Amino acid sequence: MTEYIFILADSELELVPPEIVNERCVLNNARARGKPPEKILLDASHHHPAFGKLPDFERRGRPDIVHFFLMLCLDSDLSAEGKLKAFVHTRNNDVIAVKPETRLPPHYPRFVGLIESLYEQRVVPSRENALLELRNSVPLEMLVDAFKPDSVVVMNTQGEQAPLEQKFAGIQGGRVVVIIGGFSKGEFKSDLSKIKHEVVSLGPRQQKVWTVTSKVLCAIGNVSKMPAPPQPAAEPEAPVKAPRPSKSRRAPKKKAE
Amino acid sequence: MTEYIFILADSELELVPPEIVNERCVLNNARARGKPPEKILLDASHHHPAFGKLPDFERRGRPDIVHFFLMLCLDSDLSAEGKLKAFVHTRNNDVIAVKPETRLPPHYPRFVGLIESLYEQRVVPSRENALLELRNSVPLEMLVDAFKPDSVVVMNTQGEQAPLEQKFAGIQGGRVVVIIGGFSKGEFKSDLSKIKHEVVSLGPRQQKVWTVTSKVLCAIGNVSKMPAPPQPAAEPEAPVKAPRPSKSRRAPKKKAE
Numbered sequence: 001m002t003e004y005i006f007i008l009a010d011s012e013l014e015l016v017p018p019e020i021v022n023e024r025c026v027l028n029n030a031r032a033r034g035k036p037p038e039k040i041l042l043d044a045s046h047h048h049p050a051f052g053k054l055p056d057f058e059r060r061g062r063p064d065i066v067h068f069f070l071m072l073c074l075d076s077d078l079s080a081e082g083k084l085k086a087f088v089h090t091r092n093n094d095v096i097a098v099k100p101e102t103r104l105p106p107h108y109p110r111f112v113g114l115i116e117s118l119y120e121q122r123v124v125p126s127r128e129n130a131l132l133e134l135r136n137s138v139p140l141e142m143l144v145d146a147f148k149p150d151s152v153v154v155m156n157t158q159g160e161q162a163p164l165e166q167k168f169a170g171i172q173g174g175r176v177v178v179i180i181g182g183f184s185k186g187e188f189k190s191d192l193s194k195i196k197h198e199v200v201s202l203g204p205r206q207q208k209v210w211t212v213t214s215k216v217l218c219a220i221g222n223v224s225k226m227p228a229p230p231q232p233a234a235e236p237e238a239p240v241k242a243p244r245p246s247k248s249r250r251a252p253k254k255k256a257e
Numbered sequence: 258m259t260e261y262i263f264i265l266a267d268s269e270l271e272l273v274p275p276e277i278v279n280e281r282c283v284l285n286n287a288r289a290r291g292k293p294p295e296k297i298l299l300d301a302s303h304h305h306p307a308f309g310k311l312p313d314f315e316r317r318g319r320p321d322i323v324h325f326f327l328m329l330c331l332d333s334d335l336s337a338e339g340k341l342k343a344f345v346h347t348r349n350n351d352v353i354a355v356k357p358e359t360r361l362p363p364h365y366p367r368f369v370g371l372i373e374s375l376y377e378q379r380v381v382p383s384r385e386n387a388l389l390e391l392r393n394s395v396p397l398e399m400l401v402d403a404f405k406p407d408s409v410v411v412m413n414t415q416g417e418q419a420p421l422e423q424k425f426a427g428i429q430g431g432r433v434v435v436i437i438g439g440f441s442k443g444e445f446k447s448d449l450s451k452i453k454h455e456v457v458s459l460g461p462r463q464q465k466v467w468t469v470t471s472k473v474l475c476a477i478g479n480v481s482k483m484p485a486p487p488q489p490a491a492e493p494e495a496p497v498k499a500p501r502p503s504k505s506r507r508a509p510k511k512k513a514e
Contacts (some may be wrong), residue, residue, distance in 0.1 A: 216470030
């Protein structure tokens with residue numbers, strides 16, 4: 001069985017940075033939500049008036065991308081079969097580990113609230129039931145190294161364009177890391193040259209993170225349903241058996257809130 | 258070329274119904290948003306304390322499902338190639354037509370605000386630039402009939418389970434309607450017996466609307482990239498040409514807000 005580690009890399013998820021924490025739009029938003037301004041997530045939609053003061057302002061503050069990514073991963077067949085683990089890596093090298101049995105709130109504002117709790121408590125909903133866990137100062141290459149993967153695939157528009165099924169069917173090894181950029185504009189901030197990887201492209205069209213994620217999930221899902229490559233048969237006439245459907249090893253889902 | 262009409266059917270999108278419009282949670286939420294309570298969307302997350310008074314309360318108030326569905330459809334290859342149109346049909350037989358060039362807000366609260374504007378103005382952002390348009394009193398069968406489809410596929414857990422690519426490759430005709438249920442629990446409310454259709458299942462596991470949508474989009478995307486079935490060749494030795502990548506006929510995206 002191949003295990004897949006999906007990493008949303010350099011994703012634009014962070015608390016409101018100190019340089020704009022006293023801007024009016026941030027203060028208003030924090031007051032409306034009953035939270036201190038330094039404990040709320042940066043959000044391009046709410047805090048846009050202050051974005052001019054931030055470097056890389058055109059891509060920052062996109063927790064919605066992280067939300068979409070996780071919702072797709074956690075409900076995938078791969079996750080249901082216990083073959084997928086999802087991680088979020090951010091522009092500040094924070095890493096969020098998400099247990100496969102996690103039931104995230106589909107409602108975006110509640111997801112934001114949950115991640116804010118995570119930044120405060122380091123683990124949610126509790127230490128005993130650590131569905132989401134936060135670590136700081138983990139560069140992408142350190143995160144990838146920790147899995148000792150057999151293969152690493154980076155999804156990028158600039159790369160070899162090949163049918164995804166074909167690509168993933170050809171990947172060897174029991175543990176495959178798939179890296180998807182968690183940003184809407186620009187390039188990876190992490191230094192990918194520190195990671196031995198191959199680049200796979202879905203073509204020149206800039207596609208949303210949810211489109212890329214769903215295509216990769218579908219492709220791997222299809223590959224994992226393919227019959228294993230036939231072994232040299234002792235009896236050449238022996239009929240090829242259809243693969244038996246694998247039993248779901250899904251653990252019951254647990255609410256993260 | 259086959260054109261695909263994706264319909265999210267019986268989706269749980271509606272304004273706050275009169276029977277709970279004076280409930281405290283609704284009034285508070287409306288006041289916080291600066292809108293009259295009868296003009297805000299019902300939301301299971303915000304208005305849950307009042308849900309006991311609503312029939313079908315366990316499934317209602319899920320604009321997030323509609324949001325996910327549309328975000329996936331609008332960024333799909335099919336949509337980029339001008340082969341997909343997306344429609345939202347609701348529990349109250351409201352129908353929202355969404356132009357393929359629409360750029361919806363990825364931020365959920367802004368999406369909600371946009372749909373509330375749509376319920377007020379019938380069309381957004383303007384009559385001259387009608388990216389989203391609302392019609393009332395259109396039962397599902399009437400909506401489907403209006404397209405005069407060659408085939409109608411309903412995604413349902415209770416149905417023939419077949420590999421999706423194979424299923425969609427076998428579907429004949431230039432216009433195919435795909436119906437996906439826009440609810441998290443229960444069955445279709447619309448009477449599907451009034452629509453000539455075939456049911457396709459992704460298996461017994463209850464999957465989220467975004468998972469179903471992304472699987473169908475991927476499958477049709479793969480089918481549409483397959484070479485056309487070979488014609489009886491005059492020269493049996495003639496090499497089969499690889500299909501040329503089709504040019505994108507995507508119109509520039511337009512902001513709906």
